[in-house]
Amino acid sequence: MRRFLLICVLLVCPFAGQAQGLPVDSRSGDVEVKEAMALPAPLRQALMVSAYDRSAPQREQIQKLIDFMLGEEGLALRYQEQPTYGLAESYARRRVNCLSFTLMFVALARASGMRARVQASDVVLEAWTASDLVFRSAHVNAVVEGDFGSYVVDVGWRNVVAERSPRVINDRQAVALLHNNLAMEHLAHGDISGAHSEIDSALALDSRNAILWSNAGIVEQRGGRQDLAERMYLCALSLSSRNITALGNLVLLYEANGSQEKALQYKARLQRAQERDPFSQFIRAQALMKNGKEEDAIPLLRTAIRMLPEEPSFYRTLADAYHRQGQQEAADSTFDRALVLEAKMQSRRGIRNADAGHTLSP
Numbered sequence: 001m002r003r004f005l006l007i008c009v010l011l012v013c014p015f016a017g018q019a020q021g022l023p024v025d026s027r028s029g030d031v032e033v034k035e036a037m038a039l040p041a042p043l044r045q046a047l048m049v050s051a052y053d054r055s056a057p058q059r060e061q062i063q064k065l066i067d068f069m070l071g072e073e074g075l076a077l078r079y080q081e082q083p084t085y086g087l088a089e090s091y092a093r094r095r096v097n098c099l100s101f102t103l104m105f106v107a108l109a110r111a112s113g114m115r116a117r118v119q120a121s122d123v124v125l126e127a128w129t130a131s132d133l134v135f136r137s138a139h140v141n142a143v144v145e146g147d148f149g150s151y152v153v154d155v156g157w158r159n160v161v162a163e164r165s166p167r168v169i170n171d172r173q174a175v176a177l178l179h180n181n182l183a184m185e186h187l188a189h190g191d192i193s194g195a196h197s198e199i200d201s202a203l204a205l206d207s208r209n210a211i212l213w214s215n216a217g218i219v220e221q222r223g224g225r226q227d228l229a230e231r232m233y234l235c236a237l238s239l240s241s242r243n244i245t246a247l248g249n250l251v252l253l254y255e256a257n258g259s260q261e262k263a264l265q266y267k268a269r270l271q272r273a274q275e276r277d278p279f280s281q282f283i284r285a286q287a288l289m290k291n292g293k294e295e296d297a298i299p300l301l302r303t304a305i306r307m308l309p310e311e312p313s314f315y316r317t318l319a320d321a322y323h324r325q326g327q328q329e330a331a332d333s334t335f336d337r338a339l340v341l342e343a344k345m346q347s348r349r350g351i352r353n354a355d356a357g358h359t360l361s362p
Contacts (some may be wrong), residue, residue, distance in 0.1 A: 029172060029205045034249045036175045039107050043075075047108055050074065054112060058146045062153060065108060069101075077101065079155065084181040098139055099181060101155040103174060105142045115145040118174040119167055139178065143168055176206035180215060187219060192288060195219045210240035217249060229253060231243065242273040244280060278307035285321070294321040312341040 039047070050068050068074035080095040087107060090100040102118055109116035121139045138349060141154040153167060183198035217232030230253060238245035247270040254263035276278035281304040285297035301318040306315065308332045315338035322331035 029175075031207065033171050033175045036086060036178065037103065037107050037171055038087070038090055039111055043091045043108075044111060046075070047111055049178040058114070058144070059151060060152055061112065062116070062144055065105070065112060066153060069105065069108070077104075079081055083185050084178065086178060093328060095154065098141065098155050099177060100152075102140045102142045103178070105153055106174075108143070117143055117168040118143070118168045118171070119143045119178070120173070132340075141175070143257075172205045173209065176202040176209065176212060179205070180212055183219065184215060188221060190224045192219065196223065208239060210243045210246065212244055213239065214246040214249065217246065221249070221253060225261070226257060227251060242269075242276075243276055244270065244273050247273055276307075278304040278311070278314070281307070282317070285317065289317070289324075294324045297321050297326070310341055310344075312338045317339065 043053075047068070053064075056064070069077050069265075071273050075091070075094060077090075077094055079101075081097050085093060085095060085100050086099055087100065087103050087172050090104055091252075096104065106116045106118055107262065111167055113338050119141050124215070141152055142155065144151045178197045183195045183202060184190075186194035186198060194204060196219050199212065202212045203216060213236035214234050217229040219235065221229035230250070233246040233250045234252070236243050237250075238286060240246075247266055250266045251263050251270055254266065255262070262297035274284075281300040285300040285304070288294070288297040288300070298318065298321050301314055305314045305318065315334050319331045319335035319338060320326070
């Protein structure tokens with residue numbers, strides 16, 4: 001049997017003839033969203049007794065709130081990529097990833113009188129494979145709107161960064177991303193039923209998110225419902241015509257069921273979209289290297305670096321490819337560049353890993 005990888009996005013659709021039974025935005029979700037963004041009573045109490053001056057300049061207030069969340073005398077939150085926890089459980093366990101940290105910061109900032117919202121990024125920060133799935137990790141952070149501009153707060157950075165016009169999402173969309181992460185984590189562990197429940201909850205809150213529809217297609221495909229998976233992928237593309245996850249998964253689906261003409265059509269669209277995506281180049285290069293085709297992988301890695309020149313993993317992989325090709329001088333200089341970039345990133349990170357003493361960024 002052919003082994004193939006489905007592509008997920010782990011974070012963060014009305015169309016003609018919408019399928020019967022598919023979830024759509026529902027006002028009934030407002031209660032859930034309110035509960036998801038609510039501070040647990042002990043956390044609210046801890047915030048009230050924390051010692052920072054709320055009459056101070058806003059930038060200073062934000063920094064003090066970050067210190068409260070990360071500092072040993074405060075919550076002492078630790079970074080843990082998976083599993084994703086909601087706000088209450090993150091507080092109880094003192095474990096956060098970029099999404100749960102952001103939700104907690106926004107809730108705490110609002111309780112402190114700040115105008116805070118969640119900000120989502122469409123930029124993929126990393127990619128990896130697990131359980132026959134390719135995970136493409138996007139990113140969220142928080143934005144605080146002030147009288148003289150806005151401040152972006154990110155779990156991976158020590159300091160507040162000023163930004164004039166951040167792109168924000170509402171609370172329904174943010175909680176939908178929480179359900180999306182949980183769905184993909186269930187899927188990675190083979191829990192199709194749990195994944196289905198979570199992705200349905202996500203779509204009920206935000207039916208105009210192409211990522212959610214694409215991931216819903218993966219859940220359906222893993223559950224053996226190929227026709228419904230196809231409709232989910234097509235819905236994702238109706239919202240985002242260059243969505244790499246939906247395009248890639250449609251190609252796999254059509255190849256698997258023998259629809260070669262459709263497979264070729266969407267493969268052409270996928271290739272055009274991948275030409276603009278550095279992580280697509282990176283993933284293709286990794287696959288080539290696994291098959292001993294370093295010579296073919298090197299141009300793809302160089303292209304990825306041109307698109308995203310500050311990503312250390314690209315340089316590390318390129319250095320490995322050079323080494324395997326016997327180009328040791330190029331391998332050494334490329335590896336040195338990876339170390340420089342990693343050191344640069346490390347100097348900016350501000351949250352400790354849950355399992356070690358060093359710091360990590362999402």
